[in-house]
Amino acid sequence: MAEQSLKRKRFSFAEKYSMIQDVDKGIKRIFVQEKYGVSHGTLAGFLKDRERIEDNVKSPTKLEARANRQSRYHEVDTALLEWFRNIRSTRTDTVVTGLDLLAKATTLAKKLSENHIEGYDNFSLDLNWIERWKKRHGVSCKQIVGESASADHASAKTWLDTQLDPIRQDYDDKDIFNADETGLFWKMSPEKTLAFKGETCKGGKHAKDRVTVLVATSADGEKLPLYVIGKSKRPHCFRGVLNIPVEYEANKKAWMTGQLFEQWCNRLNNRMVREGRRIALILDNFAGHPHLDLSNISIFFLPPNTTSMTQPMDAGIIKNLKHHYRRLLVKRRISCIDSDQECKITLLDAVQWLKTSWQQVTSDTVKNCYRHVGFQPKTAAAAATPSEDLPPDETEQEDASLWSAVCEAGLAEEGTSFDEFVNIDESVATGATGGLTDIELLADVLDTTDSAEIISSDSEEEDEDTSTVPKYNDVIVSLDTTLKYLRSIPESGDHVDAVEKAKQHCIDNRIEKLLQPRISSFFRKV
Structure with a gap:
């Protein structure tokens, strides 16, 4: 047969x-x-x-598609979607009609034509193209009911009573997440505290030292990996690095955009599919947070102007993360002065410190922040869990000692405090808060132009380590030296074990390479 x-x-x-x-x-x-x-x-x-x-x-509208049919005017297609998301996020009571979309698409196409972008010499857009665009992206032009711009304590209470309680009835605390962005001056020195206090940093010379960090946790203390958005897609210090400590992306402004956020949500949704979980994701009404339809994530938006009362990230989680980060930064500065070395901090150092700092934020701290905005414990056992001060009491004395050393070294201006240094970038912009210009909309769409500018900016704007990967023998000697020093310090057993593990990993990798068959071993000597 x-x-x-x-x-x-x-x-x-x-x-x-x-x-x-x-x-x-x-x-x-x-x-x-x-x-x-x-x-x-x-x-x-x-x-x-x-x-x-x-x-x-990465796009929920293409997830079930079996073929990828790209629009003829791909650049306009993508830029128009970003514009539509921005309008929906910043002006929820605005109805965007098909004619509005056509007018904007035509304007964008003209910009591309004026800049001699291939394919736009004789462009032709009509309402049929708009209808196909709407189907491609699952866009509906109906009005979204939103809160007024004057939302206050009353709106926050309404949210807690009418929105949060039903969410907590439908989801366990382990499946309720909050996410928010924060700006970070990643190598800001303490002596700049007064000069930068309240800085929004929407551009200019300070923007090169700023990243946007997306922070997300569940109500029961689960912490998602940090998502960092920088300005350079391939910073010098990342070259040769295979394991970047955080999720990393880049654009010209180091801002969160609707497109980047959608990609992050899709990765999270894929993870929840694998784990068989359905979660609620609570967000603020920020332009970079588009309305998405995901299989395993339901998104709920907070009323405008209530985040200080309703958002756990703003209740101390982000502040605690920055508190740990700035302690590491201050320690590095003091160590460099003590050893009479130049204090050179790279973006790779920064993302590693962010990961370390995130590990130091405890689940009790996270739960306490959720309680602060209305997540009351569901059980008596949870209610008995002691809350944790922010920052923890046991670190306050060390903070005082560190800041005293900073002041003695002349690294801080008179009249400043460590707390002010921690909060130096609390007002930094993390994305567009108003309408995007046509140039901004098209900048990230034109990959070749954008990449060229971002790559060229590396050498101009980042003073980073461009040295080659060290040799194996030098690494082993350095690790041996580190072990010898650690063994002379009391209570450093765990650190010794970690370095020993790193050393063994280097040795195993070396042996594996040595044992790999070479092409010459397949030929018999004559």
């Missing part, structure tokens, strides 16, 4: 991405082929096409 041929099946981008993830988890390809009913060649093709598949699953 002849073997029955398999019926050809077209897979969605979501299904293709699931196959790729299974292979990445270490599942043997033969088992993945059997699970999804694909041939060896088909699976190999999906793996080869990984980058395009991953790009498509």
Whole structure:
């Protein structure tokens, strides 16, 4: 009997991405082929096409699509979507009609034509194109009911009574998340505290030392990895680094945009799909937070002008993160002065410190901040959990000692405090708060132009380490020296173990490379 041929099946981008993830988890390809009913060649093709598949699953409107049909006017298509999201986020009572969309799309296309962008010499846009655009992106032009700009304590109380209580009835605390962005002057020295106090930093010379950090936790203390947005896509200090300590992206302003936030939400949604969880994500009404339809995440928006009363991130979680970060920064400055060395801080140092600082923010701190904005414990056991001061009491004495050393070293201006230094960037902009200009809308769409500007900005704006990767022998000697020093310090056993583990990892990697067969070993000597 002849073997029955398999019926050809077209897979969605979501299904293709699931196959790729299974292979990445270490599942043997033969088992993945059997699970999804694909041939060896088909699976190999999906793996080869990984980058395009991953790009498509970032958009919920393309997740179930089986082919990627790009719009003829792709640049206008993408910029128009960003404009629409910005309007919806900043002016919720505005109705955007098809004619409004057509007028904006035509304006954007004219800008591209004036700049001699290929494909826009004789562009033709009409309402049929707009209708196809709306279907591609799942856009509805109906009015969104929003809160008034004068929201106050009454609006916050209404939110707690009519929104938060139902959310907590439908979701466990472990599945209720809050996320918010904060600006960070990542290498700001203490002596600049007065000069930068209240700085919004929407551009100019200070922008190069600023990043935007997305911070997110659940109500029961689970912390998601930090998402950092810088200004350079490939900073000098990242070259040769395979393991960046945080999730990292970049754009010209180091701002959160609707597109970047959508990508982050899709990665989080994919994780929740894998874990079999459905979560609630609470957000403020910020232009960079678009309305998204996700399979495993339901998004709820806080009333405008109430975040200080309703948002856990603003209740102390972000401040605690920055408190730990600035302690590490101050310690580095004092150490450099003590050893008479130049204090050179790179963006790689900054993201590593951010990760370390995030690890130091405890679950009790997170839970306490949620309680502060109305998340009352559901059980008596949870209510008995002691709350944690921000910053913790046991660190206050060390903070005072550190700041005293900073002042003695001449690193701080008279009349400033460590708390002021911690909060130096609390007013820094993390995204567009008003309407974006046509140039701003198109800047990130034109990949070649944007990348060229971002790459060229590295050498001009970042004073970072561009040295090559150190040699193996030098690394082992340095680790041995570190171990010798650590063993002379009391109560450093855990740190010794960590360095020993790092040293062994370097040795194992070296041996693995030495044991790899060379091409010459496949040929017999004559």
